[in-house]
Amino acid sequence: MLKFGVADYGLNVHDGGLYDIETRLRDIKKLGLSGTERLEAASPSDAMWKAALYRKLGMGFSTCRGPSVQSGMEWTAGLGKKYVWITPGSLDSKLDFDTFTIRVNAFAAVAAKRGLQCGIHNHVGSRLETQDEIERYLEACPQAGLVFDIGEIGLAGGNPVEIVKKYLNRICAVHLKDAEITDRKSGKIEYRALGSGEFGVINRKTLELLIKSGYDGWVFIEPEDFRFNPLEELSNSLDYLKRGGLSIINLTKQS
Amino acid sequence: MKFGVADYGMNVWYGGLYDIEERLLDLKKLGFNGTERLEAVSPADALYKAALYRKLGMDFSTCRGPSVQVTTEWTAALDKKYVWLTPGQNDRDIDFKVFCRRCNAMIKSCARWGVTASIHNHMGQRVENQKELEDFLKACPDAGIVFDTGHLSMAGGDPVEIVKKYHQRISVMHLKDVFLTGGTRPDGIKEYRFCELGAGNNGFSNTKVIEMLLKVGWDGWIHIEHDVHLRDPLKDLAVSLKFVKNVIGK
Numbered sequence: 001m002l003k004f005g006v007a008d009y010g011l012n013v014h015d016g017g018l019y020d021i022e023t024r025l026r027d028i029k030k031l032g033l034s035g036t037e038r039l040e041a042a043s044p045s046d047a048m049w050k051a052a053l054y055r056k057l058g059m060g061f062s063t064c065r066g067p068s069v070q071s072g073m074e075w076t077a078g079l080g081k082k083y084v085w086i087t088p089g090s091l092d093s094k095l096d097f098d099t100f101t102i103r104v105n106a107f108a109a110v111a112a113k114r115g116l117q118c119g120i121h122n123h124v125g126s127r128l129e130t131q132d133e134i135e136r137y138l139e140a141c142p143q144a145g146l147v148f149d150i151g152e153i154g155l156a157g158g159n160p161v162e163i164v165k166k167y168l169n170r171i172c173a174v175h176l177k178d179a180e181i182t183d184r185k186s187g188k189i190e191y192r193a194l195g196s197g198e199f200g201v202i203n204r205k206t207l208e209l210l211i212k213s214g215y216d217g218w219v220f221i222e223p224e225d226f227r228f229n230p231l232e233e234l235s236n237s238l239d240y241l242k243r244g245g246l247s248i249i250n251l252t253k254q255s
Numbered sequence: 256m257k258f259g260v261a262d263y264g265m266n267v268w269y270g271g272l273y274d275i276e277e278r279l280l281d282l283k284k285l286g287f288n289g290t291e292r293l294e295a296v297s298p299a300d301a302l303y304k305a306a307l308y309r310k311l312g313m314d315f316s317t318c319r320g321p322s323v324q325v326t327t328e329w330t331a332a333l334d335k336k337y338v339w340l341t342p343g344q345n346d347r348d349i350d351f352k353v354f355c356r357r358c359n360a361m362i363k364s365c366a367r368w369g370v371t372a373s374i375h376n377h378m379g380q381r382v383e384n385q386k387e388l389e390d391f392l393k394a395c396p397d398a399g400i401v402f403d404t405g406h407l408s409m410a411g412g413d414p415v416e417i418v419k420k421y422h423q424r425i426s427v428m429h430l431k432d433v434f435l436t437g438g439t440r441p442d443g444i445k446e447y448r449f450c451e452l453g454a455g456n457n458g459f460s461n462t463k464v465i466e467m468l469l470k471v472g473w474d475g476w477i478h479i480e481h482d483v484h485l486r487d488p489l490k491d492l493a494v495s496l497k498f499v500k501n502v503i504g505k
Contacts, residue, residue: 048298051332078305080334115309221433 002211003060004041006234007222008176008239010191014226021050025059031235035060037173037220039079042067051247062173062218073114082217083149083172085119101140108143108164119145124155124189128189131158138167149222150206151177154199155189160206161238168213175222176203176237191224192215192232195240204244256468257314258499260492261263261291261429261480264449268484275304279313285493285501289314291427292479293333298319300342301329311325316427316476323361331368337399337426340372345380354381355394373399373426376405380381400424403480405431405449408459418467425473429480430464430499433457449482449493452498465502 006028011017018040025036035054041047047064054061063084075130076084088103101142104120111118121135123129128137131153136148147194148161148171178197182188194200207219221237223230260282266272272294273434277283282290289308293315295301301318306317317338330338358374365372374391382391385407392398402425404414418425432455438446445457452461456479468477479495481488 044299044302048302048329048332050332052328052368055334056367058369062340074299075302077309079332080309112307113310115312118257196369219491 002216003034003218004238005033005037005060005218005219007037007220010223010225011230013224014230017042022057023054025054025057027231028224028234029057029059031231031238033221033238034107034232035062035218037062037218039064039224040156041065041075042076044071044078047079049054051079062220073111073116077114077116081116083119083145083147084111086118086120091120091123091128091137093125093127093129095127097127097133097136101137104137104144106142108141117145117172118143119147119170120146121152121175122149122156123152129156131156131163134158134163135166138170143196145172147173147175149175149177149193150203151175151179151197151199151222154202155179155181160202161209164209164213164215166242168210168215171210171215171217172209173217174207174220176207176241177222177224178203179235189211190227192227193223193240194221196236200240204241207241256474257288257316257476258496259287259289259291259316259477259478262444264481264484265488267482269487272323272491273480276307276311276434279308279311281489282492283311283313284494285489287313287479287492289476289478291316291317294317296321298325298329301333305333307315309327309391316447316478317472321340324364324383327365327368327370331370334378337371337373337475339401339403339500340374340465344346347379347381347383349381351381351387352394352467355391358395358398359393366397369458371397371399371426376403376406376410378409386418388412392424398424401427401428401429403429404459404461404464405429405455405480407432408457409444409447414459414461415463415467418464418471418473421439422468422471423474425475426469428464428477430477430479430495430503431482432461432463433459449480451481452495454494462502465499467504 039050063081067074068076073084088106088107092203108118120128122134153160178192178194178199180191180197226233293304317335317380318333319328321324326338338357362372376383376388382388407414431449432452434450434455435448435457436449481491484491
């Protein structure tokens, strides 16, 4: 069943860190969201305790990040989740593409042995930014997928609808975000709540296509920064999706 | 549906569980998907064993730790749906109302973690026969069932009727057959042992139970549970799995 959550990097940026996962989960549950993308754990005991806490609060997560790549994979598998982020060392845009794909394939082979899918988060300024790069990567790394960021591909001038049409089964999770290019010469970007930037419509259209195509995973709102009140902006993002007729959105009942 | 082994009988035969990886590899070769319980002594042990199950392409349906509370917490963390009800004393001497009161307390605690606490009907225990099981389900409306066909059959009940009436309460199935060994115990019960599916002789067959599960659309774990083996357990388990899959048509 389609679930909506928060990829909470932007909340960490706003607050300066994640200080108390229980408070965060309670806050976002009140908005009607079902969880966060990552359970962040420092040890296997910490992972277990936090996973139980999510469950107790009626919330979920889709992957786990530990202090190393191997522990992240092991704990994600142990907790019964489906994918991990691909983190093959440098993801800098200057990294040689062939080297990048060799490393991704090594990563993906290990993930597959553990029963996991893995996906790269396409992002402006990283090795996987443009549509062409995303498609080349998906062809070169058949065991790897995408933590597919609709806003970021929009910022890079790509067509997210086309990616969904061609690579639906490679999508591990979906990120929605909006932004405004405030200075086209320098490429300066400011992130916004959904519907408050230049990419609201394409987020909504792509999400509609995902739902129509039978996508049945997590959709995370991922504001990378907030301008005023994070929870209010997250609420505005959800309202924007609902105003667009996405009544299929299954929101967690408020406690 | 998934097919697993409630491996108590294997532990009896071998004297214990010495290496879960070896056991899972053995069961996988037979075509099983896992064991009922992941047994863990710490949260780290639970998590690494869960990862091992996954790596081997195997699974489990609940977790048991060294206390009721951690069992519930770890089962919740590992995203499983039920735990066994273990509210202290569970023999024939415990007052039924006291037993149900304790069960309801445990059920309520488990529900806070999103987990269903489920009763295992069992010969010689508080919930043994059909009337007791039905009375229990009324007295504990949020309890699930770790439903054991062999035990209910030996207690004179009708497992098919239980599946028909209470399939929405069944957390997991335990299938076993009953072999009457001749003679009668001092308490008047016929001497018996449990055996591989299809080898029973008490007039009960799991075929109709499986057919009823299919009819009502039940879709969970079916665990084979031989409490007693008289030969290599893997041989008995292979026979039982073949029996189930033949009925299901897989």
